[in-house]
Amino acid sequence: MYGQNTPSYQLDVQQNIYPPKANYLSKMELPLPLSPCLNKLHFTPKQTPESKHWNLLIKHHTKLKEDQSILNTYTQMESLGILPDNATLPLVLKACGRLRAVDRGKKLHNAVLGTDLVSDIRAQTALVDFYSKCGMLMDARKVFDEMPDRDVVSWNAMISGCVGCSEYKQALALFSLMQIGNLKANAVTVVELIRACGELLELRLGKEIHGYCLRNGLFDSNPHVGTSLIGFYLKFDPSIAFLVFKMLGSRNTVSWNSMISGYVNHGDSLKSINLFISMLTEGFKCDSVTMLVVIKACAEYGNLELGMQVHQLVIKFGYNNMHITNALMNMYTKFADFGSSFELFNSIPTKDAALWNSMLSCSIESGFIDDSIKIFLEMQLDEIQINERTLVIILPLCVHLSNGLVNGKSLHAYAIKIGKENNPHIGNSLVNMYTLFNHVEDATRIFATMIVSDVISYNVFISGLVHNNLTVQAFEIFIQMVELGIKPNSQTITSILPAFDSAEHLNVGRSLHGYVMKCGIQIDASLNTALTEMYINCEDEETGRDLFENYPDKDSISWNSLLSTYIKNNQEQEALILFHRMISRVKPTYVTIISVLSLYTHLSNLPQGRCLHAYTLRRFSSLDLELSLANAFITMYARCGSLEYAEKIFYNLPQKNIVSWNAMIGGYGMHGRGDDAMLTFSKMVNEEIKPTQVTFVSALSACSHSGMIHTGLILFHSMVQDFCITPERVHYACLVDLLARGGLLNEAKSVIDTMPMAPDASIWRALIGACRIYSNTHMAKSAFESLIELEPTNAGNYVLLSNIYAANGLWSEVKSLRLIVKNKGLKKAAGRSWIVMKSKLHLFAAGDKSHKQSEKIYKKLTFLLTSIKEMGYVPDLSWVLHDEDDERKLARLSSHSEKLAIAFGLMSVNSGSPILITKNLRICGDCHEFSKYVSKLTKRTIILRDAARFHHFVDGSCSCKDYW
DNA sequence: CTAGGGTTAG
16 A cells, blocks of 8 residues: 555655755665554654655754754655654654644654654653643653653753743752752753742752852853853842853853843843943954844933944844844834834834834824824734734723723723733733723722732732722722732832822821831832822821922922922912922923913913923924923913914924814814814814814813804714714713703703713703803702702802892892801802913902002002993992992992903003903903903903903903803 | 843833
């Protein structure tokens, strides 16, 4: 049977001619037909002359490291019934092991069973190697145990197999057995043992092996030994590793690389760069790995120039593999040179997942979320398998997407599909994602099923709980980790401290501070910042301040944090003083600018805002580098009354993101320019930017402020139908506001009654506000009852209803309302108006006489009132809530804070410039009329920002068309 | 039978 088949095989072989080219096939000596009972064996174990050629061929491929060719050749041999000889079998098996060709290897094993190869020590060793490389350690061990005799190499193969299969303890146990058998370990043995000790973090044992090496002369016998010792000590202490490195007699490129990379991984990039320089000056050859490590060091060290020099070296030496390109990309990303990173990416024709992942990180880092999503999709179009690292990179992006939770969940499903749900990094990212979406239950479930819960997992979970205000749970998890012996690090404390943020938490906060000192947790800048914030929030400002002032290495984050704490606590003066101290010491970051900007925006301090703009252009060279900064300036200019500047920045942006568009649409809306808001909205849609929930809030309220009821309704429907955005409570609030202010009170009410979630206070307030315009006291009263159920202690709510009663002359109702407020001990916020002159803030309260020029201001005010009365102005006393005689009411009305501010503005602002006034509450109706008349009388433009919007008073009319 | 190398928490 065998003989008959032979000719066809000959043909096959001829088609695949290999060297040597001798016409060996014609000389082929056909084996004798085998007896049928031996059929199972299929091959003859006999060696034939031509089998020598095949074996040579295998050796040839081995030399060239062509594993696949080895297997192909072996396939040919198999079909010819030729067995590899004693020297070749190990080569084939090794190739099978490297290629994880389990079936081929097993088949080969079966084939040699019963042949004399079984008793060959090299063949058996090769089987041990093959099985362990394929992860079949039990099979490997079985072969090993049944071996008739073993030498060091067989022991090494078994030990190495154990290490390869992460069975480190078994590897060490084998070493003991070896010593009992009086067999001397060689360099290969100790290299594996050192690796095992390293993986087990067994410092003591590793040192013993180190001693064994020294005693047995293994330390300098082979550079692998020293290098693996360096790698081992690097897991504990780079300075010990360096001692070993210095003692090394036979240093080679790999040992240098190991030490250089060790320093980088320990965050000591400077040492690693210096070591690289010594390597060059001592004349050692570097290779592509050296460059790879040094690129990482340059990125870490943060010196762009050095990094570019290394890049040039890479080009000069001609190293370009994907690893190098990837490292360079990451370096440029770290330097915020996203363009270079992108260029490198494009320069490579075939990209693997790791390169795509780096491209994704680069894009995310550059802040363009939409581009990042595009890259993620392109990556899949390029048929790149999304791996667990991709997921870890992309998951944090979900929080910024309009359908983020859905996207996050499908990524979660994908992780399960590719069997990576138990990957600790995936677990951490998922816990993080779910907590940010306030899905604490999902996060808790994932955390509970995580196999590896290290410090990082605990930190992520704790900060997630803190994010959800679950202080008690966060603290419990903290206790749990301590009890489990997982050492909290500085980030753990940094994560948990924000949970303790009021005076009653001071003791817990202090004890955490004590814990830090007791455990010797290093206080880095961010932990110091967290402690500072904790003390300030817990009203121990002195300790907080001390911590801040005495910390030597304050980074910009420390400054930014205290700055924003002051801003949050309305300590404006402290914030500004701090800002000026800061900029003389460290370079402010865009976070600094955004915080200070928010302060100026809040205060309507346009002059200072403009100064900050100029300062930023000087310090940051261009706003384009940081889009969020540009967006913050758009908001600032819009909210400080200068739409012109906002537009200037907006239209000059080389690239806009969704926040830019939202800021501009919101800006137009606030100024009552609904048409422009809608125009901008359609431009945005035309540019294929997908509007988000936030966009619709801005756009809907723009319609509302401009009385564009019809447009608003269309927009609301389009949001659901065309943009697939499920309306949230805020959107219903906009809708109610839109309808109610347009006079469709019943329709507004029916929206409230049918909306899928419970209305909140702001929705009821919108309805009540509209009831005032349309004098519907009945609906106002019932809405009010729902409102105070939600917010019983907000004095403003009572004032709102009281206003309506007063306007309709229902004085007894006004009185009883005031009594309720008085009995409950509620205080309403005082009305304040201010004007910024030459960066100085002039603040006025009603009836205020504290201003330096008070006398002149009142004189001016009296003059204005008299003049406009002649033009037809009639004071509307219904805006006075106090039940007094008309004379007192008039006096009160005449000294409202906005009137004082306007009078002062007219006296002090250059004619020609508009007068910019800001009010903390909504403008009073009488003051609104007053402003219209004054603008006509004085031919000045008055721009007033109240709590809801802008009013531009020009020549007797207001931009809000009395619609507010 | 053996040492060093790219992308992964906020």
